[in-house]
Amino acid sequence: MTKIKSINPFSGKLLKEFETLSDRELEAKISLSHEAYSSWKSSTFEQRGHLMRKAAKVLRDKKDYFATIISQEMGKVITESRAEIEKCAWVCDYYAENASEFLQPESLTLPDGAKAKIVHQPIGAVLAVMPWNFPFWQVFRFAAPTLMAGNTGLLKHASNVPQCALAIEEVFTLAGFPDGIFQTLLIGSEATNEIISDPRIQAVTLTGSEKAGAAVASTAGQHIKKSLLELGGSDPFIILDDADLEKASETAAKARMINFGQSCIAAKRFIVMDKVYDEFLEKFSEHIKSLKFGNPMEEDSDYGSMARPDLAEELYEQIQDSVKAGAKIHLGGNKPEKGSAFFEPTILVDIPEGCPAYEEELFGPVASVFRVNSIEEALQLANDSEFGLGASLWSSDIEKAEKLANQIETGAVFINAMVASHPHLPFGGIKKSGYGRELSRNGILEFVNSKTVYLG
Numbered sequence: 001m002t003k004i005k006s007i008n009p010f011s012g013k014l015l016k017e018f019e020t021l022s023d024r025e026l027e028a029k030i031s032l033s034h035e036a037y038s039s040w041k042s043s044t045f046e047q048r049g050h051l052m053r054k055a056a057k058v059l060r061d062k063k064d065y066f067a068t069i070i071s072q073e074m075g076k077v078i079t080e081s082r083a084e085i086e087k088c089a090w091v092c093d094y095y096a097e098n099a100s101e102f103l104q105p106e107s108l109t110l111p112d113g114a115k116a117k118i119v120h121q122p123i124g125a126v127l128a129v130m131p132w133n134f135p136f137w138q139v140f141r142f143a144a145p146t147l148m149a150g151n152t153g154l155l156k157h158a159s160n161v162p163q164c165a166l167a168i169e170e171v172f173t174l175a176g177f178p179d180g181i182f183q184t185l186l187i188g189s190e191a192t193n194e195i196i197s198d199p200r201i202q203a204v205t206l207t208g209s210e211k212a213g214a215a216v217a218s219t220a221g222q223h224i225k226k227s228l229l230e231l232g233g234s235d236p237f238i239i240l241d242d243a244d245l246e247k248a249s250e251t252a253a254k255a256r257m258i259n260f261g262q263s264c265i266a267a268k269r270f271i272v273m274d275k276v277y278d279e280f281l282e283k284f285s286e287h288i289k290s291l292k293f294g295n296p297m298e299e300d301s302d303y304g305s306m307a308r309p310d311l312a313e314e315l316y317e318q319i320q321d322s323v324k325a326g327a328k329i330h331l332g333g334n335k336p337e338k339g340s341a342f343f344e345p346t347i348l349v350d351i352p353e354g355c356p357a358y359e360e361e362l363f364g365p366v367a368s369v370f371r372v373n374s375i376e377e378a379l380q381l382a383n384d385s386e387f388g389l390g391a392s393l394w395s396s397d398i399e400k401a402e403k404l405a406n407q408i409e410t411g412a413v414f415i416n417a418m419v420a421s422h423p424h425l426p427f428g429g430i431k432k433s434g435y436g437r438e439l440s441r442n443g444i445l446e447f448v449n450s451k452t453v454y455l456g
């Protein structure tokens with residue numbers, strides 16, 4: 001039996017170790033999920049909503065406790081961890097309030113006068129494979145709509161956040177959800193395929209890397225099961241020459257450094273028009289330099305460490321390869337110490353095509369800044385990516401910005417704001433950023449059977 005370790009990346013200390021589930025324990029959990037579904041599917045929206053509101057209350061009442069687990073286990077600064085818990089409570093309340101309306105039967109009259117209905121019914125047990133970067137939020141944005149729709153949930157969390165995984169199960173238990181409605185599976189990734197193949201599992205959702213997404217979707221495909229993928233991003237942050245540079249540069253620093261850069265929707269490629277390039281770069285660098293390094297548990301720390309030493313090492317290799325290809329370091333860029341998760345905020349400029357900073361996702365505090373001579377060039381560069389998650393576009397001409405937004409190949413464009421997820425707005429990508437949508441009404445419709453009932 002392998003162990004799953006919880007290690008504080010800032011101190012490097014082992015916090016706890018957990019045994020993975022035995023085959024028999026895993027079987028019992030899948031079986032419980034399946035059995036729990038048979039009564040949960042017939043519960044009313046009112047009953048589910050009551051429990052989901054209680055989950056929101058548990059999150060708010062124990063906010064500091066849950067936030068501390070996040071910060072200690074994956075290094076997020078405590079102020080951001082608390083905000084993450086608040087957002088989870090928000091999404092619980094949002095679906096408690098709106099699920100019933102989102103899933104009401106829809107009546108139709110066909111051109112020949114015949115009547116039909118579309119009824120949205122639950123499908124059963126859904127597996128969620130989730131990442132460590134927003135270890136509560138990513139799970140709640142799956143769990144709140146999925147459970148409110150009448151499904152049950154099983155969570156295979158990232159192996160570096162086992163305490164978060166167990167604490168999330170605790171939220172649902174404390175809220176009074178019946179046994180088996182939401183369960184955490186402490187398992188290694190090698191067990192995931194077997195679970196997806198199990199006939200009692202109806203669908204799978206994954207937030208994570210392209211590699212993990214392709215593997216999960218391919219197993220789901222072999223078994224004709226629905227999958228939803230929310231993968232990486234290399235979001236452009238486009239600054240036109242009529243943008244409010246003060247606001248744009250301040251937001252750019254926030255958008256790159258949120259969660260110490262470890263976010264799929266963090267801004268990664270800053271595409272700046274020549275006329276405002278120098279001024280933007282100067283202001284942006286000042287904002288990045290003003291951020292305070294410190295222990296994630298301290299109230300005034302803006303950043304601490306990355307979530308694992310191997311992530312810091314990988315990120316540094318991407319910088320090195322980009323520099324070898326001709327990119328220049330404008331800020332930071334020093335090598336992290338071996339075995340440490342600390343990383344220096346870095347800005348790269350003069351980035352040539354084909355190098356990692358141009359074409360890969362840099363999942364950490366490294367900004368790639370590009371100079372362009374026209375709007376056409378900005379759009380061409382923004383779309384010259386395998387990813388298509390989000391984009392931020394800055395201009396004082398809103399009409400022009402809206403027209404340009406239509407030409408950007410992403411799942412979302414935020415004008416004069418950083419990309420952010422919001423319970424009311426669909427969230428997801430195109431191209432190699434994945435498929436399907438989370439949040440909003442779109443999110444709850446992903447894991448239901450929208451059944452046609454024709455009335456002859």
Ligand SMILES: O=CCCCC(=O)O
Nearest residue numbers: 133134263264265421
């Ligand atoms: O890696 C994805 C991060 C999503 C963060 C969010 O929804 O705010």
